[in-house]
Amino acid sequence: MASENKKVIPNKISPEAYQALEDVVGPEWVSQDRAVVETYSRFSVDAAGQLRKHQKDPTTMPACIVLPQSTEEVQAIMRVANRFRLQVIPFTNGMISFSGPTTPLPTICVHVSRMNRVLDIDEENMTATLEAYADYGQLQAEAMKRGLWNGGSPLATTLCKLSSQATFAGIWQTDLKYGTLNRNIVSTKVVLPTGDILITGSDTVSGSNCLWEFGPGPDLLSMVRGSAGTAGIITEVKVKLHSWTGGTDLPEPPAGRPCIRDYHEPKYDTAPPPQRVKLLWVEFPDYDSEVKALHEVAHSGIGMGLNATGVYNSYYCSQTQEMTLERVKNKFFPAYNCYVILYGVTSDRQIEYEEKIFREIMAENKGTFLTEDHKGDVLYALAPWNLDCIRHVTGFRMNRFFYGGSIVPGGLLKDTAYKTREIWSRTINAMGETYITDRGGIDDTPFLYAIERGSRFWLSEADVYPDPMDVEKLDKARALTVAAVTDFVSQKFPPIGMGVSIEPLTTFFPEQGPNAHLFFRKIRKIFDPNSIYTAGRQVFSEEEVKAIPQEMFDAINGLRAKYGMPPVEKK
Secondary structure (H helix, E strand, O other): OOHHHOOOOOOOOOHHHHHHHHHHHOHHHEEOOHHHHHHHOOOOOOHHHHHHHHOOOHHHOOOEEEOOOOHHHHHHHHHHHHHHOOEEEEEOOOOHHHHOOOOOOOEEEEEOOOOOOEEEEEOOOOEEEEEOOOEHHHHHHHHHHHOEEOOOOOOOOOOOEHHHHHOOOOOOOOHHHHOOHHHHEEEEEEEOOOOOEEEOHHHHOOOOOOOOOOOOOOOOHHHHOOOOOOOOEEEEEEEEOEEOOOOOOOOOOOOOOOOOOOOOOHHHHOOOOOOOEEEEEEEOOOHHHHHHHHHHHHHHOOOOEEEEOOOHHHHHHOOOHHHHHHHHHOOOOOOOEEEEEEEOOOOHHHHHHHHHHHHHHHHHOOOEEOOOOOOHHHHHHOHHHHHOOOOOOOOOOOOOOOOOEEEEOEEOHHHHHHHHHHHHHHHHHHHOOOOHHHHOOOOOOOEEEEOOHHHOOEEEEEEEOOOOOOHHHHHHHHHHHHHHHHHHHHOOOOOEOOOOOOOOHHHHOOOOOOOHHHHHHHHHHHHOOOOOEOOOOOOOOHHHHHHOOHHHHHHHHHHHHHOOOOOOOOO
16 A cells, blocks of 8 residues: 555756756756656556556656757767766657666666658668658658558557667568568668767768678777667668558558547458458368468478468457457457568569468368358458558558567577477466466467568567556566566576566576677676666666575576576675
């Protein structure tokens, strides 16, 4: 009861430091007003972050919000932070717990929402240059006017910013043909924690066209990719574009565009696919048939996107939370299914040819197509996926509880598909779910993303969605993901298949790397000598490790011992 009456008072920076920030961006674009700070810092959409809020932890809020409008202003902000030894975190769309303050010290939140332009589209070299807050919807709108597009989009087109995704996963739902965002980056402009400006790729050569992601010297772009935002603040990102034959405008559903009061109605979800794009759905009698079919399709060289969606069908295709629950309980969607996106980039006959191959593979693997005559109601319900290749805001939703965490292992399809199911089943059955949809990947297929041709690399995903107001469920959600991660590591399988290192996985699981934390500490000292920028997000310093409560060490070592791994030492 004491915590319920506790008054949360956020940290403050000194008047001198605040004045210095005002001098950089102007009084209108910096604020420590409580309402402004909370509005601009919706951090920690995960179980651990939400638990801190229940505990009335004031360090979940930054001391002030700063909104720069240029690379030069971001650079000046970082120099102010170094002068006054102020902690800094960047903010775009708020990616999980990585967006929140990383220490109890007063923290500046550099919010890049004013840097939201598509700066240039180079039709000849097929690249686009974007500011940090530009999103996939903006890029698609501008590029397709020129017969180009970026090759894919995530589930939340206007929420996800390419700059922030470039430092994490950059997963699209169409990775099969063009690969992930991280494989389509040509160059980045980054303000380092010291305030220096780093440009990566062939852009570093004065006067040259930006044609290649590698520049002279070490591959510094790879330091930025997968850094979870710890390498610096990306202010510009240049990405590859690809041919687009889908038309200059995205198709709208026959019902037109919804308003806020009625957007939940199914009729607004029925937008047809763009020109020369076709989406086919198939169900399977069992998991083995599905996995074998996915493998063969990936090897065949057809399609632009290939995925198995599992419980995500209920989240994404249900207009209300109640409908999500009803459909999961009644198993409305087939437990084992997949879809393929066919794209006629060369001709209309390409779709005809690729569909023929796809149908042959499905026939060999017991696949049954969803049609108007076979489970037509299910096919209609799946209509929100029709624009999976690009995404727009009409009809997008995720009706589920609060995001509490994930496991996202990656590797060969067969290994990833079966290992995810094995470990997630063992974890959920031992500890219990927080919400019925946590069993996604156990009673049906996990979400399987085809990342490239040949089935060489796939990502899998299983999530937990607890009630954000239920502390016990939040605590269980956190325990579920940590236990599953430990299980993966104990079996020498990467629990995060995107190549991202974040704490506490980096230090407490030295099997990964191995001992990657020792290398990351050296990198951190070079690029952030004053330890002011997202400290402890990618790797704890030795001093930060010493400050970790012994109870945390004991808890993690207890979990490691359960899975047959030696303890980590506090040193």
